[in-house]
Amino acid sequence: MRQTLAVLMLGCCAPALLAAQGKILPPAEQIALAVLPLPMEFRASAAVLGYNAAGKLVTLRAGTGPMVCLGDDPKQPNFHVACYHRSMEPFMARGRDLRAHGTKDPQVDTVRYAEVKSGKIPMPKEAALWSLTGPRTSVDVKNARVGKDVAALYEVYLPGATAASTGLPSSPQPAGPWLMDPGTPKAHIMFTMSMP
Numbered sequence: 612m613r614q615t616l617a618v619l620m621l622g623c624c625a626p627a628l629l630a631a632q633g634k635i636l637p638p639a640e641q642i643a644l645a646v647l648p649l650p651m652e653f654r655a656s657a658a659v660l661g662y663n664a665a666g667k668l669v670t671l672r673a674g675t676g677p678m679v680c681l682g683d684d685p686k687q688p689n690f691h692v693a694c695y696h697r698s699m700e701p702f703m704a705r706g707r708d709l710r711a712h713g714t715k716d717p718q719v720d721t722v723r724y725a726e727v728k729s730g731k732i733p734m735p736k737e738a739a740l741w742s743l744t745g746p747r748t749s750v751d752v753k754n755a756r757v758g759k760d761v762a763a764l765y766e767v768y769l770p771g772a773t774a775a776s777t778g779l780p781s782s783p784q785p786a787g788p789w790l791m792d793p794g795t796p797k798a799h800i801m802f803t804m805s806m807p
Contacts, residue, residue, distance in 0.1 A: 635662050635685050636752065638671045643755035645671075645682040645692045648741035648763065653678045657694060668707065679703075690750050690761065693742035698735035699768060702796070705732055720797065727770070727796040734796050740766040765802040766791075772798040 636644070641661035646654040656676025662685060663669045671682065680694040681703075695703060702723060709719045726732040745761030772790060774781045779790040779800060788800045 632688055632747065633685055635664060635666060636683075640752050640755075641682040642671055642680075644690075644750065644752065645680040646694065647755060647757060648692060648743045649678060649680070649694045650741075653694070658697070688747075689744060690747045690757075691742065691744045693740060695740040696735065696738035696768075698733075699738045699740070701732050702727070702734060720795075724796055732796075734770045735768070736770070738768045740768065740799070742766075762803075766799040767802075768797070768799040770796045770798055772800075 638661060642659045645659045645661060646657050649657060653676055656674055657672075657678040657680045658670065658674025658676075659672040659680045659682060660668055661671040661682030666686065677697050678694050679697050679700055681692065683690050683692050705723050705726065706719050709722055714722065723732060727734055742764045743757055743761050744764070745757065749758030749760050751757070769777065769790075771794065773793045774790055777790055777800070779788060781790050781793045783789055783801070788802050790798060791801050792798050
């Protein structure tokens, strides 16, 4: 995993840095950046959601593998891409839909948790999520690379997990994993990555 992260976190070259907030990149460039958080073995087969010329979230690539990647939202001030296991898509898509219709956090989770409990939203037993977040000026679009000030994060979703059921602490740890949102459908183990 450290080798994969080292490749992801290589410093970027000065030319072709990600343009200012608001610019929608061509689909091929969105796809290349969206899959960066993933280990190499999942990149070519991942489904990718990104933005069309009107700024609407659309499927840029259907994908055949287990992962779904969400491209960088050009309306947001920072660069952020995330990839998660396909089994999480109903939960993630519901969150996007609620936000698009004006529902604000934390109400988004209140609605989703109730729908998970009722069986309307299926949840996996476990699923991974990989993401990269950082300043737009640290993203090399032409070479699909990010600078070292773009942070990598890895999560393993374990819906319903608690500190007692996993043996993991439920508060951030400086040198180890911890359980965020324990006891909820969104319970997940957080791993904050850093360069060796």
